[in-house]
Amino acid sequence: MSGLPTFKRLPRAVREQQMLDAAVKVFSRRGFHAASMDEIADDAGISKPMVYAYLGTKEELFVACLHREGTRMMAAIAGAAAPDLPVDERLWRGLRAFFGFVGAHRDGWAVLYRQARGERPFAAELAAMRNQLVEVVAGMLDHALRAGGREVAATDLEVVAYALVGASESLADWLADHPEADPEQTATRMMNVAWLGADQLLRGTTWHPPKA
Amino acid sequence: MSGLPTFKRLPRAVREQQMLDAAVKVFSRRGFHAASMDEIADDAGISKPMVYAYLGTKEELFVACLHREGTRMMAAIAGAAAPDLPVDERLWRGLRAFFGFVGAHRDGWAVLYRQARGERPFAAELAAMRNQLVEVVAGMLDHALRAGGREVAATDLEVVAYALVGASESLADWLADHPEADPEQTATRMMNVAWLGADQLLRGTTWHPPKA
DNA sequence: GCGTAACCTTACGTCGGAGTAGGTATGCTC
DNA sequence: GAGCATACCTACTCCGACGTAAGGTTACGC
Numbered sequence: 001m002s003g004l005p006t007f008k009r010l011p012r013a014v015r016e017q018q019m020l021d022a023a024v025k026v027f028s029r030r031g032f033h034a035a036s037m038d039e040i041a042d043d044a045g046i047s048k049p050m051v052y053a054y055l056g057t058k059e060e061l062f063v064a065c066l067h068r069e070g071t072r073m074m075a076a077i078a079g080a081a082a083p084d085l086p087v088d089e090r091l092w093r094g095l096r097a098f099f100g101f102v103g104a105h106r107d108g109w110a111v112l113y114r115q116a117r118g119e120r121p122f123a124a125e126l127a128a129m130r131n132q133l134v135e136v137v138a139g140m141l142d143h144a145l146r147a148g149g150r151e152v153a154a155t156d157l158e159v160v161a162y163a164l165v166g167a168s169e170s171l172a173d174w175l176a177d178h179p180e181a182d183p184e185q186t187a188t189r190m191m192n193v194a195w196l197g198a199d200q201l202l203r204g205t206t207w208h209p210p211k212a
Numbered sequence: 213m214s215g216l217p218t219f220k221r222l223p224r225a226v227r228e229q230q231m232l233d234a235a236v237k238v239f240s241r242r243g244f245h246a247a248s249m250d251e252i253a254d255d256a257g258i259s260k261p262m263v264y265a266y267l268g269t270k271e272e273l274f275v276a277c278l279h280r281e282g283t284r285m286m287a288a289i290a291g292a293a294a295p296d297l298p299v300d301e302r303l304w305r306g307l308r309a310f311f312g313f314v315g316a317h318r319d320g321w322a323v324l325y326r327q328a329r330g331e332r333p334f335a336a337e338l339a340a341m342r343n344q345l346v347e348v349v350a351g352m353l354d355h356a357l358r359a360g361g362r363e364v365a366a367t368d369l370e371v372v373a374y375a376l377v378g379a380s381e382s383l384a385d386w387l388a389d390h391p392e393a394d395p396e397q398t399a400t401r402m403m404n405v406a407w408l409g410a411d412q413l414l415r416g417t418t419w420h421p422p423k424a
Numbered sequence: 425g426c427g428t429a430a431c432c433t434t435a436c437g438t439c440g441g442a443g444t445a446g447g448t449a450t451g452c453t454c
Numbered sequence: 455g456a457g458c459a460t461a462c463c464t465a466c467t468c469c470g471a472c473g474t475a476a477g478g479t480t481a482c483g484c
Contacts, residue, residue, distance in 0.1 A: 009450065009461055031330050033245030036441060047463055052443065092421060110330070118243055118326035156401065159383065163405045166382020167375040174374055184421075189368065192419050193375045196412035207404045209304060209396075221431055221480065248471060259433055264473065 016054050019044045023055075024065050028110035032062055032119050059121065066116055069108035070129050076101045077133075087144045088195055091137075095168065095187045095194070102172040103183035109176050113169060130165065137161035148203075164194050228266050231256045235267075236277050240322035244274055244331050271333065278328055281320035282341050288313045289345075299356045300407055303349075307380065307399045307406070314384040315395035321388050325381060342377065349373035360415075376406045 010018075022044035026035045037058055041048040055061045080097035081090045102109045112129075116122040138154075138161035145152055168190055175186050222230075234256035238247045249270055253260040267273045292309035293302045314321045324341075328334040350366075350373035357364055380402055387398050 012461080015461085030332070031245070033243070034332070037443080038441070048442090049444075049464095050462065053461090058442070088419075089422070096421075114330035118322070118330075120242070120246070159386070159398070159401045160405055162386055163379040163383050163402060166385075167379035169382065170378020171371065171375050173378075174371070186371070188419075188421055189371045190375060191421070193372055195419050196408075196417060200408035200412060205408060207300075207400075207407050209308075209400055209403070210301070224430085227431085249473080250471070260472090261434095261474075262432060265431090270472070 012054060015044075015046065015050065019046065019051055019055060019061075020065060020068055023061055024069060024107050024111055027062060027065060027115055028107040031115050032058075032122075037061075062116075062122065063125070065108075065111055066122060066125055069105065069112055070125075072105070072108065073098070073101050073112070074129065074132070081136075087140050090140060091195060092187075092191055094136075095190055096184065098168060099172060099175060099183040099187040099190070102175055103181075106176045106179075109172060113173060133165050134158060134161045137164055167193060224266060227256075227258065227262065231258065231263055231267055231273075232277060232280055235273055236281060236319050236323055239274060239277060239327055240319040243327050244270075244334075249273075274328075274334065275337070277320075277323055278334060278337055281317065281324055282337075284317070284320065285310070285313050285324070286341065286344070293348075299352050302352060303407060304399075304403055306348075307402055308396065310380060311384060311387060311395040311399040311402070314387055315393075318388045318391075321384060325385060345377050346370060346373045349376055379405060 019040070023035075023040050026040045026043055029035075030039075037048055037051060040061070041051050044051070051061065055064055076097045077094050081094035083090070085093070112126065116126045135158075138157045141157050141161060142152070142154075145157075171186055171190050175181050175183060231252070235247075235252050238252045238255055241247075242251075249260055249263060252273070253263050256263070263273065267276055288309045289306050293306035295302070297305070324338065328338045347370075350369045353369050353373060354364070354366075357369075383398055383402050387393050387395060
């Protein structure tokens with residue numbers, strides 16, 4: 001009608017991705033509650049009822065974001081850390097893929113790590129993903145330990161793995177706030193902390209609290 | 213009037229603490245936005261206008277919670293890790309105090325770590341506290357390195373410190389969800405991961421990525 | 425014993441934002 | 455080129471929750 005480019009109609013699959021992009025962006029900045037469906041729709045260049053028609057309620061939309069970003073992240077990591085490599089090589093590749101993902105999808109990371117945590121209905125979803133990672137890391141440690149003829153209680157291994165995953169998440173979060181930082185270098189730093197500590201553990205060196 | 217114990221009037225200082233207790237509890241479970249002032253007032257056994265009269269708006273109330281819990285935590289850590297002890301002893305005492313605090317104030321921890329993060333106006337407050345911790349840890353590492361005649365770029369040290377703090381937070385969070393777990397033991401585990409890795413670092417052992 | 429200040433309440437105004445009703449336009453199929 | 459499904463919009467309803475107005479009650483000083 002007017003000279004302005006009256007925007008084209010697009011197939012559902014395309015619009016859904018645009019909506020998810022907008023939702024991830026808005027959720028990452030505002031958080032679940034403070035984000036408004038109006039703003040998301042606006043940002044996607046579409047009207048609100050379309051969002052409801054395609055992605056359902058606000059909660060369902062948030063879950064959809066979580067799924068997309070979570071799946072992408074896990075796929076990136078799993079695709080990099082082939083299970084037939086030596087342990088330190090696997091760890092290194094996994095870390096590199098992880099930090100690479102965070103560097104390339106800062107918004108997605110923020111939704112996963114900063115916003116979904118603590119929001120009652122979504123925390124479980126996230127915990128499941130995190131546990132998957134912890135299990136993998138614990139499995140790697142266990143594998144390496146057995147190869148060395150040693151054995152450690154499963155609980156202990158899991159706690160160590162938990163700490164390593166937590167440290168990585170923390171550095172990733174730092175990375176997300178520092179656009180100038182290099183994901184590769186951050187991965188190397190994390191590898192230093194993780195592997196050197198893990199390596200000592202694998203050798204049987206342990207630290208004990210001084211007697212009270 | 214009736215036989216029911218018609219609750220006493222209490223001085224402002226006492227009521228304020230009760231309100232803060234209730235607020236921390238509710239905020240920790242629901243998060244900032246989903247928490248309602250009505251529920252907080254209810255939980256404190258008082259009516260809503262009293263909360264507004266004493267602690268101000270919802271945002272101010274949340275900040276008050278953050279301040280109280282944050283100050284308590286930092287005080288607990290600082291009080292335990294005297295600066296004239298050897299580095300590993302300082303680290304150990306600091307960790308023990310930290311995990312002790314989290315074990316004893318799970319709600320407070322949840323507000324600080326799970327809820328304040330990602331909520332635009334409060335994240336900065338938290339980041340400042342966290343940075344204080346990171347600086348202290350980085351300072352400890354630097355001190356130990358110089359004593360050994362070595363030196364490492366400040367940025368590298370800070371990133372390592374950041375990772376260690378992150379790992380601790382992560383384990384603390386795990387602890388908050390596992391009432392049966394022992395804070396002391398968790399601290400020991402963290403010490404193992406942290407100190408052994410740091411120790412290697414202090415000795416100059418480093419890991420390098422394999423050439424592409 | 426009486427005024428005054430501090431403690432405390434019920435009952436509202438108001439507003440942002442989730443979710444929907446009902447209708448229009450466009451392209452694809454036959 | 456008629457019919458139909460799909461893409462899309464404007465304009466509403468309604469509820470929950472922040473924040474407040476206006477007033478009641480207990481203690482304490484003098």
